[in-house]
Amino acid sequence: MRRPRRRTLGSDIAGVVAETGRGVSRFHVGDEVYGDNLALMGGFAEFAVAPEGALAHKPAELSFAEASTIPQAGAIALQGTHSAFPGARVLINGAGGGSGAFAIQVATRMGAHVTGVDNAAKQEFMRAMGAEEVVDYRRDDFTRSREPYDLILDLVAHRSVFAYRRALAPGGRYRCAGGSVRSLLRVATIGWSIGRLTRRSMGVLVVKQGPAHFGPLALRCVSGEVRIHIERTFGLDDVPAALAHLGGGHALGKVVVVP
Numbered sequence: 001m002r003r004p005r006r007r008t009l010g011s012d013i014a015g016v017v018a019e020t021g022r023g024v025s026r027f028h029v030g031d032e033v034y035g036d037n038l039a040l041m042g043g044f045a046e047f048a049v050a051p052e053g054a055l056a057h058k059p060a061e062l063s064f065a066e067a068s069t070i071p072q073a074g075a076i077a078l079q080g081t082h083s084a085f086p087g088a089r090v091l092i093n094g095a096g097g098g099s100g101a102f103a104i105q106v107a108t109r110m111g112a113h114v115t116g117v118d119n120a121a122k123q124e125f126m127r128a129m130g131a132e133e134v135v136d137y138r139r140d141d142f143t144r145s146r147e148p149y150d151l152i153l154d155l156v157a158h159r160s161v162f163a164y165r166r167a168l169a170p171g172g173r174y175r176c177a178g179g180s181v182r183s184l185l186r187v188a189t190i191g192w193s194i195g196r197l198t199r200r201s202m203g204v205l206v207v208k209q210g211p212a213h214f215g216p217l218a219l220r221c222v223s224g225e226v227r228i229h230i231e232r233t234f235g236l237d238d239v240p241a242a243l244a245h246l247g248g249g250h251a252l253g254k255v256v257v258v259p
């Protein structure tokens with residue numbers, strides 16, 4: 001009962017179709033594809049099995065490594081920033097990671113003033129992505145020392161819902177996409193209620209997955225409007241080192257495993 005339910009992790013994938021199952025009509029052997037295999041996982045491998053609906057044809061202009069960075073992080077970035085507007089004060093918590101790097105760029109292109117929050121080593125990177133202001137989460141509590149925000153996209157929710165409420169301007173919106181189950185539950189219950197009572201909107205961003213949701217970001221990457229930042233690639237034998245690198249707080253943007 002204590003055995004892990006998944007044998008092989010890894011959900012964002014890119015590669016060449018080696019075989020198709022019965023009823024598959026959109027893809028053929030040899031097609032270059034990418035997608036988010038969240039349902040089946042198994043991405044840290046030479047071969048992976050994915051449902052047809054999770055995949056899209058890879059744009060020829062993007063490498064496999066580049067395309068693999070887009071599905072999950074791109075969907076989060078687009079959906080997490082869709083309510084930004086010109087002049088909006090937007091704060092992205094955890095902005096130096098994979099989703100954050102895309103989210104900063106998308107919100108900036110919408111004319112928002114973006115503040116990025118992450119550790120000290122990622123401040124320059126967030127500025128390079130377009131953040132006008134940056135905050136080191138280990139030194140500064142953005143919920144106390146700053147102007148309130150119109151939109152907060154939280155990729156690491158771990159503060160109290162009262163702190164997030166404090167950081168929101170009237171009519172503002174807070175959405176968390178990541179964090180512990182406990183903090184997500186708090187946001188969905190207490191946060192939602194506090195928001196309703198105080199003319200703010202607080203909730204969990206339940207990210208819609210699939211090509212329709214990440215494809216538009218890939219097109220923007222192809223056009224050069226949005227940059228893909230791969231900080232480092234690791235071989236398949238080095239997956240533990242790749243995960244340790246990510247967990248160690250050093251990764252800027254994306255880390256990719258290349259079999």
Ligand SMILES: NC(=O)c1ccc[n+]([C@@H]2O[C@H](COP(=O)([O-])OP(=O)(O)OC[C@H]3O[C@@H](n4cnc5c(N)ncnc54)[C@H](OP(=O)(O)O)[C@@H]3O)[C@@H](O)[C@H]2O)c1
Pocket residue numbers: 072073076093094095096097098099100117118119122137155156158176177178179205206207208246247248249250251253
């Ligand atoms: N809602 C959904 O449906 C959905 C779907 C898929 C994924 N997700 C979630 O979305 C989240 C974002 O993914 P991602 O790929 O962008 O993750 P990521 O690349 O690991 O980026 C997270 C960033 O947050 C930083 N961080 C850690 N603790 C922080 C704190 N207390 N304050 C501010 N920043 C902090 C990390 O820096 P350090 O290096 O210092 O730790 C890292 O740069 C993940 O939690 C993922 O599980 C949600």
